[in-house]
Amino acid sequence: MNLLGIDIGGTKTAVCIGHADGKILYSKRIPTTSESVEAYRHQLIELCHHVVEKANLRPEDLDGIGISAPGPLDCKRGVLIAPPNNPGWKDVPIQAMVQKTFKAPVFVNNDANACALAELLFGAYRGVRSLVYLTFSTGMGGGIIVNGQLIQGVTDTGGEVGHHVLDPEGPLCGCGQRGCWEAYVGGRNVAEQLKAKIKAGNISTSIVNKAGGLDKINLQAFEAAAREGDRFALAEWDIFTDRLAQGVGNLIMILNPEVILMGTIGIHAGDFVMGPILDKLPKYAWEWPRRACKVVPSSLGGKIGELSALAVAATGLKPSGG
Numbered sequence: 001m002n003l004l005g006i007d008i009g010g011t012k013t014a015v016c017i018g019h020a021d022g023k024i025l026y027s028k029r030i031p032t033t034s035e036s037v038e039a040y041r042h043q044l045i046e047l048c049h050h051v052v053e054k055a056n057l058r059p060e061d062l063d064g065i066g067i068s069a070p071g072p073l074d075c076k077r078g079v080l081i082a083p084p085n086n087p088g089w090k091d092v093p094i095q096a097m098v099q100k101t102f103k104a105p106v107f108v109n110n111d112a113n114a115c116a117l118a119e120l121l122f123g124a125y126r127g128v129r130s131l132v133y134l135t136f137s138t139g140m141g142g143g144i145i146v147n148g149q150l151i152q153g154v155t156d157t158g159g160e161v162g163h164h165v166l167d168p169e170g171p172l173c174g175c176g177q178r179g180c181w182e183a184y185v186g187g188r189n190v191a192e193q194l195k196a197k198i199k200a201g202n203i204s205t206s207i208v209n210k211a212g213g214l215d216k217i218n219l220q221a222f223e224a225a226a227r228e229g230d231r232f233a234l235a236e237w238d239i240f241t242d243r244l245a246q247g248v249g250n251l252i253m254i255l256n257p258e259v260i261l262m263g264t265i266g267i268h269a270g271d272f273v274m275g276p277i278l279d280k281l282p283k284y285a286w287e288w289p290r291r292a293c294k295v296v297p298s299s300l301g302g303k304i305g306e307l308s309a310l311a312v313a314a315t316g317l318k319p320s321g322g
């Protein structure tokens with residue numbers, strides 16, 4: 001089965017050709033332009049044709065096309081409602097844009113759901129019946145698989161774990177609620193809160209130097225300073241990993257999953273983040289569901305983007321998931 005995968009990220013779009021077993025034949029990336037939708041459509045279709053040709057295939061050889069894109073989106077209509085990194089884009093009919101050119105059916109899902117499907121189909125834990133995939137970048141997202149099926153929900157917002165509220169009196173989230181999980185552990189929110197604390201307390205911390213300035217503070221600088229033993233960074237890292245553990249614990253208690261996979265920060269920070277999360281989990285989840293759940297970094301690493309788009313295609317063609 002020849003599948004075309006389109007992974008639309010905030011800054012880059014990757015297109016690949018692969019098979020239903022996750023083998024990638026050819027892949028290429030271009031910057032995701034924030035210009036007009038029409039200009040992007042043109043570039044994207046050209047890239048799709050290029051990738052098909054490079055894999056020695058013809059467009060009619062494709063069996064299915066999968067698109068993994070940032071939410072919020074309407075999966076049934078295949079529309080990107082308002083991609084966060086492309087402010088000019090609104091209600092982009094991405095599925096129709098691609099379907100106009102190719103005969104093979106086009107399927108769309110949000111990036112976190114797509115990553116959960118990729119772990120289910122191609123990852124180290126493939127074969128499990130229940131897993132959760134979590135991604136922590138500027139914001140945070142999740143994808144939930146129960147009994148081998150993705151939890152899509154009636155409005156495609158199933159798995160939006162980043163916006164379950166940990167404290168209604170907590171910091172304001174980009175979504176408008178207070179105290180969402182993302183408000184405590186999403187990259188943009190963490191950076192903003194660190195900045196505010198450093199400014200208000202006139203705190204001396206190596207986070208600022210590592211980032212190259214107060215305004216450039218990010219998760220990487222935060223982690224690097226904490227690793228080196230910076231006192232402020234370490235104390236904040238303790239708070240940060242406690243909030244991570246709180247959300248993970250909630251998922252364990254609600255879903256009783258076999259595996260929880262942490263993308264991005266789990267991959268980059270490894271034991272430095274996973275260790276404290278596991279240490280703090282007993283505060284938030286009972287022992288037996290906790291012991292039955294492996295909380296580990298994503299098993300697909302840097303290849304997960306392309307694989308997530310292939311997983312959307314493979315699952316769309318075989319919706320039973322098994």
Ligand SMILES: [Zn+2]
Pocket residue numbers: 162163173174175176177180182183
């Ligand atoms: Zn929120």
